[in-house]
Amino acid sequence: MARTVEFNEADAIQKAMEVFWVKGYNGTSLRDLTEAMNINASSLYNTIGDKNELYLRAIKLYSDQRKEDQQRRLLSKKSAFRILVDYVNDAINVIADGDKGCMAVKSAFEVGNVDKRVKQVLKADSDNADRFLAGLIRKAMEEGDIPADNDPELLADYFNSTWTGWYESYILHKDPVKIRKMGQYFIKQITK
Numbered sequence: 072m073a074r075t076v077e078f079n080e081a082d083a084i085q086k087a088m089e090v091f092w093v094k095g096y097n098g099t100s101l102r103d104l105t106e107a108m109n110i111n112a113s114s115l116y117n118t119i120g121d122k123n124e125l126y127l128r129a130i131k132l133y134s135d136q137r138k139e140d141q142q143r144r145l146l147s148k149k150s151a152f153r154i155l156v157d158y159v160n161d162a163i164n165v166i167a168d169g170d171k172g173c174m175a176v177k178s179a180f181e182v183g184n185v186d187k188r189v190k191q192v193l194k195a196d197s198d199n200a201d202r203f204l205a206g207l208i209r210k211a212m213e214e215g216d217i218p219a220d221n222d223p224e225l226l227a228d229y230f231n232s233t234w235t236g237w238y239e240s241y242i243l244h245k246d247p248v249k250i251r252k253m254g255q256y257f258i259k260q261i262t263k
Contacts, residue, residue, distance in 0.1 A: 086109075091129050226261060
């Protein structure tokens with residue numbers, strides 16, 4: 072009689088996400104995944120599917136966690152501008168600390184161009200981030216912390232594009248000071 076393998080699927084996907092986040096899709100082997108998830112390959116295939124399906128679920132989990140983080144930020148008692156500055160500084164820290172970077176940015180460059188389902192999840196994540204940032208910028212404009220002649224959607228797009236450039240710069244130069252300076256310059260520019 073075959074042994075039934077029991078595991079917490081949500082925990083297993085979280086562990087797989089951590090591996091993909093560090094190693095990327097192409098750098099992650101099936102063995103890396105099964106070891107991290109503490110399951111065997113047949114359990115993975117029988118419950119979740121193949122590596123691609125697991126990656127898709129890991130990207131969705133990452134995106135969901137980012138949405139939850141944004142909602143927590145919106146529920147804080149801070150001003151919209153303070154939330155925005157904290158968000159920018161946290162983005163800088165994700166890059167400058169150099170451990171993992173942003174899984175969404177990594178995935179967009181590695182897999183987003185060739186996998187339509189991953190691209191859909193990443194596009195929805197990016198659209199959500201744009202709405203989050205534009206809403207904060209709009210409210211900060213209403214509160215007088217950002218000049219009212221700005222376009223909130225354009226600034227949100229600009230930040231997301233700039234953030235990707237910071238990440239590329241860090242990959243190439245490994246200079247956290249440079250990233251922190253660029254982040255502070257960005258904050259200064261939106262408050263002129």
